[in-house]
Amino acid sequence: MLNGKHILMIIGGGVAATKALDLIRRLRDRGAEVTPVLTPAAEHFVTPLSASALAARKCYRDLFDLTDEAEMGHIQLSRAADLVVVCPATADLLAKMVAGLANDLASTLLLATDKKVLVVPAMNVRMWEHPATRRNVERLRSDGVLFAGPVDGPMACGEYGPGRMVEVPQIVATIASVFDSGPLSGRHVLVTSGPTHEPIDPVRYIANRSSGAQGTAIAAALRDLGASVTFVTGPASVPPPSGVAVIRVETAEEMLAAAQGALPADAAVFTAAVADWQVANRGEVKIKKQADGSLPALSFRENPDILATVGQMGMGRPRLVVGFAAETNDVIAHATAKLARKGADWIVANDVSPATGIMGGTENAVTLISADGQEPWPRLPKEEVAARLARRIAEALK
Numbered sequence: 001m002l003n004g005k006h007i008l009m010i011i012g013g014g015v016a017a018t019k020a021l022d023l024i025r026r027l028r029d030r031g032a033e034v035t036p037v038l039t040p041a042a043e044h045f046v047t048p049l050s051a052s053a054l055a056a057r058k059c060y061r062d063l064f065d066l067t068d069e070a071e072m073g074h075i076q077l078s079r080a081a082d083l084v085v086v087c088p089a090t091a092d093l094l095a096k097m098v099a100g101l102a103n104d105l106a107s108t109l110l111l112a113t114d115k116k117v118l119v120v121p122a123m124n125v126r127m128w129e130h131p132a133t134r135r136n137v138e139r140l141r142s143d144g145v146l147f148a149g150p151v152d153g154p155m156a157c158g159e160y161g162p163g164r165m166v167e168v169p170q171i172v173a174t175i176a177s178v179f180d181s182g183p184l185s186g187r188h189v190l191v192t193s194g195p196t197h198e199p200i201d202p203v204r205y206i207a208n209r210s211s212g213a214q215g216t217a218i219a220a221a222l223r224d225l226g227a228s229v230t231f232v233t234g235p236a237s238v239p240p241p242s243g244v245a246v247i248r249v250e251t252a253e254e255m256l257a258a259a260q261g262a263l264p265a266d267a268a269v270f271t272a273a274v275a276d277w278q279v280a281n282r283g284e285v286k287i288k289k290q291a292d293g294s295l296p297a298l299s300f301r302e303n304p305d306i307l308a309t310v311g312q313m314g315m316g317r318p319r320l321v322v323g324f325a326a327e328t329n330d331v332i333a334h335a336t337a338k339l340a341r342k343g344a345d346w347i348v349a350n351d352v353s354p355a356t357g358i359m360g361g362t363e364n365a366v367t368l369i370s371a372d373g374q375e376p377w378p379r380l381p382k383e384e385v386a387a388r389l390a391r392r393i394a395e396a397l398k
């Protein structure tokens with residue numbers, strides 16, 4: 001599936017550099033040619049010899065290599081590839097890419113290339129969550145840089161959390177999807193999914209019954225049609241699909257910030273069951289039972305409306321904005337009103353009253369509502385609803 005594709009693989013200086021060697025091997029198994037480039041820091045983790053042996057080609061390391069530079073080697077190297085993959089992408093490399101620095105071979109190649117760049121971040125959880133890295137990631141996404149991972153998990157440093165490099169088979173799948181010539185190839189689609197959690201105090205929260213199954217299926221279906229998908233998910237019970245860029249959030253406010261950070265996108269599908277309200281008087285410490293039996297009185301304020309915010313954007317609005325309306329009564333009337341009120345192009349309406357078994361279940365029965373009218377779909381597995389919707393999105397973006 002990667003036959004004849006030429007991948008320039010920049011290996012950064014992190015512990016996960018050893019996994020990049022496995023990635024070279026697996027990409028070559030699938031027919032790709034891989035040219036490795038090591039940063040000076042990467043050479044502390046893997047040797048040029050092992051990268052070169054696995055790639056069966058020269059491993060590049062030095063910007064001022066006279067032999068190569070007689071032919072402007074760095075420009076040629078950056079242009080000859082079909083795709084540039086940065087794996088692992090260190091916090092440092094991400095920052096250099098944002099700043100446009102070019103003070104070694106890796107950063108110069110990244111600045112000189114005219115090809116798509118896919119970064120595979122791997123770093124300590126604090127480094128990943130640092131505001132500087134958050135800013136850099138947002139900026140790179142808006143520059144069109146593709147991301148694979150990171151994911152939550154145990155780290156070499158002993159900590160646990162987001163920042164762990166996505167597993168090698170998933171990186172291979174993401175790389176394959178970049179070359180996929182499906183009808184959505186070259187398109188970026190934002191999908192939100194899952195519930196949000198709105199804290200009452202540091203240990204309690206208000207949630208809803210969304211499992212994330214429908215949003216996950218939609219992201220996978222869009223990916224299968226070749227889209228580059230950014231998947232912003234609340235704490236769902238269904239794991240996110242492989243081969244998409246996952247951003248995990250908890251609250252509606254975080255979801256809005258992540259969704260805005262993921263733009264520009266050609267289409268946005270807001271599947272998440274976002275809480276309408278957040279607790280206005282949330283406790284900074286755990287709220288204790290009162291000796292006199294008095295009960296806590298929670299007060300609420302409205303959460304930001306993510307669909308309306310994006311639907312009503314002027315410049316930078318995705319060409320197609322799709323909302324979901326999960327209702328328990330007067331489904332079509334509520335959903336039709338939502339279409340106009342929120343500036344959406346389509347609303348996918350479904351009845352989630354408990355008797356339907358849809359919320360948390362495997363099937364869905366939806367009606368697609370647009371300016372052209374209502375189109376009821378039969379009750380179908382969530383994957384089939386997702387596949388139909390993805391095909392419709394591909395048609396709309398033609």
Ligand SMILES: Cc1cc2nc3c(=O)[nH]c(=O)nc-3n(C[C@H](O)[C@H](O)[C@H](O)COP(=O)(O)O)c2cc1C
Nearest residue numbers: 012013014015039041042090091092093122123124
């Ligand atoms: C043992 C060790 C492990 C490291 N692991 C990582 C890592 O996983 N991710 C990261 O961003 N930086 C990591 N660093 C820091 C980078 O090596 C350092 O920022 C370096 O300047 C990166 O250079 P490069 O981006 O040119 O490869 C690590 C450093 C050490 C000493």
